[in-house]
Amino acid sequence: MPDVIDGSTHPLDEGALRALVPRVLAGLVRRGEDFDAAEDALQEALLEALRVWPQQPPRDRRAWLATVATRRLVDARRSEAARHRREEATHAEPRPPADVPAAAGDDTLFLLFCCCHPDLAPASQVALTLRAVGGLTTREIADAFYVPEATMAQRISRAKRTLHGRRLDQPGDLAVVLRVLYLVYTAGHARRVDLAAEAIRLARQLTLATGEPEARGLLALMLLNHARLAARHDAEGRIVTLDEQDRRLWKTREIAEGVRVLQSALALERPGRYQVEAAIAALHDDAASAEETDWPQILAWYDDLVALSDNPVDQDPAAVLGRAVAVGHVLGAAAGLRETDRLRDVLGDRHRWHAVRGHLHELDGDLPAAAAAYAEAARRATDVAERDHLVRRAARARAGDITRAATARSGSPPDR
Incomplete structure (x- = not known):
């Protein structure tokens, strides 16, 4: 019987191959192979599969790829004396980290932890995770993060050089892996690759392999x-805030x-x-x-979230600003604004601080102040879609103030 993955038995099914790659790569790395050399050997094995499989499909695709990749590694070591150190490492069975199960079925998880090695910078951890575990091409990753392909290739190459020669028996801990997956998720939805969906897929695998509640x-x-997701943008692609979503x-x-x-x-x-x-x-x-x-319950949870860090400098800006919004809805806009005043020295230079001020001023009925805060937030925003959204909010607040002033002069109620 052929190896069946995701319901496919076609030997060159792209989705099936993408699922196989991290498992084979993890097996090679777990055995002690150098990460970069193992990936190169696996790429050569995939090219060989494209040539051979249409006429001679293997019974076990994973084993076939692992065997061919291993042969490529052996050939490389024989041809280059400089790789003798890797040959020695091959004979030593690395000890799996305590947080990572050693079963063969957990190879993808093992590789995920390796890509989150503590010696790597966060940006490199994310890129290498998408490349090695997610099976994305360098071009797809670059497209997702809106950077040139050459820039992303250099980032991935630097990550591999950092891992060069290291025994990957003590990769990153679970907290680092969770943070990397969160960064992948928040990178959002790109033109060709949905990073959010990829992060969810990897998070599912992680929860199956660990009992940690944070996973x-x-x-x-x-x-x-x-x-x-479907309600976050309108037909023209403009941002729709949570309170206005369908x-x-x-x-x-x-x-x-x-x-x-x-x-x-x-x-x-x-x-x-x-x-x-x-x-x-x-x-x-x-x-x-x-x-x-249920804003009172939300405020209670935000209190718990903020309490996880006693130092305001170390607190997540989204958490403390989200709490200020919740305070505004529960205790009144003025109370929420006082919360943002306390954060001025820490977050006053960020566009989200001004955006929250705009929302709270709007909640308080102070439309001129809301328009000014939204405009300042738009000036500081770097994301084009978010900047356009804030510009529209500022314009809407100004228009509402003009309408209210005209209504006050005429003594007539506004149209509804």
């Missing part, structure tokens, strides 16, 4: 946020799954950042309308 919390957070477009099945995963994590009674953020997302998803949002 489940991260998966739940991704699912609960991803469920709102909730009929939200994916209820994804929300239900996210809630189930979150509940299983919270049941372990070891709360962490991702679990708390997922709980906040679940409360937003549970509201049938913006007016029905």
Whole structure:
């Protein structure tokens, strides 16, 4: 019987090959092969597969690729004396890290931890994860992050050079892996590769292999946020804020799954950042309308989230600003604005701080102040879509103020 992956038996099915690559690469790395050399050998094996498989499909594609890649590595070591050190490393069985199961079925997870090696910079961890574990091409990764392909190729090459000669028996810990997956997810949706979907796929694999509640919390957070994807932009591609989204477009099945995963994590009674953020997302998803949002509960969860870090400098800006919004909805806009005043020295130079001020001023009915805050946020924003959104919010606040002034002069109520 041929090796079946994702329901496909065609030997050159692209999706099946993409699923095979990280598993074969992980097996080579786990055995002690140099990461860069192993990937090069596997690429040569894939080229050979393109030539051979259409006429002679193997019974076990994974074993075939591993065998051919191993032969390429052996040939390379025989031809280059400089690779003798790698040959010695090949004979030593590396000790798997405590956080990573050593079973063959967990090869992808092992490789994910290797790509999150603590010696790598965060940007390199993300790029190498997408390349080696996600099976994305360098061009696809560059396209996803809107950088030239040559720039991304250099980033990946530097990461491989950093790992060169290292025994990958003590790769990154779980906290680093979760952060990398979160960075992949927040990179969002690109023209050809949906990084959010790729992060969810990897997070699913992680939760199957570890009982850590924060891994489940991260998966739940991704699912609960991803469920709102279809409502985040209008027909012209413009940003639609959560309070104005068409909730009929939200994916209820994804929300239900996210809630189930979150509940299983919270049941372990070891709360962490991702679990708390997922709980906040679940409360937003549970509201049938913006007016029905349970802001007191959201504020309580934000208090827990902020309490995870006592140092304001180390706190996540999104967390403290999100809490300020929640305070505004529960205790009044003036109270929310006082919260942002406390954050001025830490976050006052960021566009999101000004955007939150704009929202709270708008909630307070001070449209001129709202327009000014939105305009300042737009001036500081670097993302084009977000800047355009803030410009529109500023214009809407100004228009609302003009309408209100005209209504006051005429004594007539505004049209509804």
